[in-house]
Amino acid sequence: MHVPDGFLDAPTSVATAVVAVGGVAAALRGARRELDDRTAPMAGLVAAFVFAAQMMNFPVGGGTSGHLLGGALAAVLVGPSTAILCLTVVLLVQGLLMADGGITALGTNITLMGLIGVLVGWLVFRGVLAVLPKRVSSVPVAAAVGAFVSVPVAALAFSVLFAIGGTAPVSATAVATAMVGWHLVIGTGEALITLLVVGSVVAVRPDLVYGARGLMTGHELEIRSGATA
Template sequence: MHVPDGFLDLPTSVGTGAVAVVGVGLALRGARRELSEAAAPLAGLVAVFVFAAQMLNFPVGAGTSGHLLGGALAAILVGPYTATLALTVVLLVQALMFADGGITALGTNITLMGLVGVWSGWFVFRGVQAVLPKRRSSVPPAAFVAAALSVPIAALTFTGLYAIGGEAPIPLGKLAVAMLGWHLLIGLGEALITTLAVSSVLTARPDLVYGARRYASADELQIRREEVTA
């Protein structure tokens, strides 16, 4: 979903740039509450994984590309604020060193992937958690739904931006069908990868999974009850 230079007009690019600056600024403050000394290395590993996943691109149309986003995965593992920072670093390196996404479109890409992709995934994740049993076993299915929906939500947001200030010679309807169609499929693939990754970390080090922290005391209490009953 990397947007190239010139795909959106100047006012739209400036607007998304401003949104990105504000979002990253808030993430810098919020990440202080999320990151613990033990979880900091995981944030680095998440950034590396997302970087590698996003480098696998395929064309969608008129210069845009489709690929895994990793926003929901990052948010669930290290928290949404930290995930926004990780995605921002990834997108910055890709734009400056690999010409993946335009420099003038960097704010747009951060807005779409680092903000919309991360936070839509996080809110869906929390919403699904609210209706599932309050146990760690609910984390993987919630992660699946979050990842599956966050990708087409980001694609729909991009389509809305194109409707406002699109400059490429492609009809809006054609672009919308291509973006949503491809990213619905990408969302399913991302959902599977996210579920496997979250499940693996949850099995090995559940204390490091940010999205599972609220279940720590409940699970420990349940284990104690089972020990007493036995």
């Protein structure tokens, strides 16, 4: 999913950079409402996990690669605004220090993975959670669905950008077919990983999961009564 330098023309890259700057600026304001003594340390752990997960790249074709995104996972654990900042930091480190993704394509990569991946995953998560039973055990399932949907949507968004301003000698149709097709498979893996990770955290410390807020009343009362006894 990391877009290299020169894969999109200058106007498209500049446009996505503007979108990325605006999105990150909005996330900085939103993160103030999400971060507290519990979520701040979790944000660091989430960024480290996403960084490690994104280092596993799978060749897709047409000069592109695919890997786990982690946007939905991060959004559910620490909130969408904080997740955008986590993904942005990861992409900056990868692009500037590890040559994973182009420097001039940072705006594109942040837009695709840091904004679209996170926001689509979060919105789908909230939508699915709204129709599931109102209990903490529904959170991992909704997170998995959000993760699955977010990956091919981000791939489709890249395909649209390539159709608008792609410079590589590859047809837009071929890129779209390869990207979306492979990322449906990658999305399945990401859904499973998200289900396992969020499920594990929910089972041990549901109070640390941002997406579980509002579903904790009964669980907290149960813990307190058990501790008192």
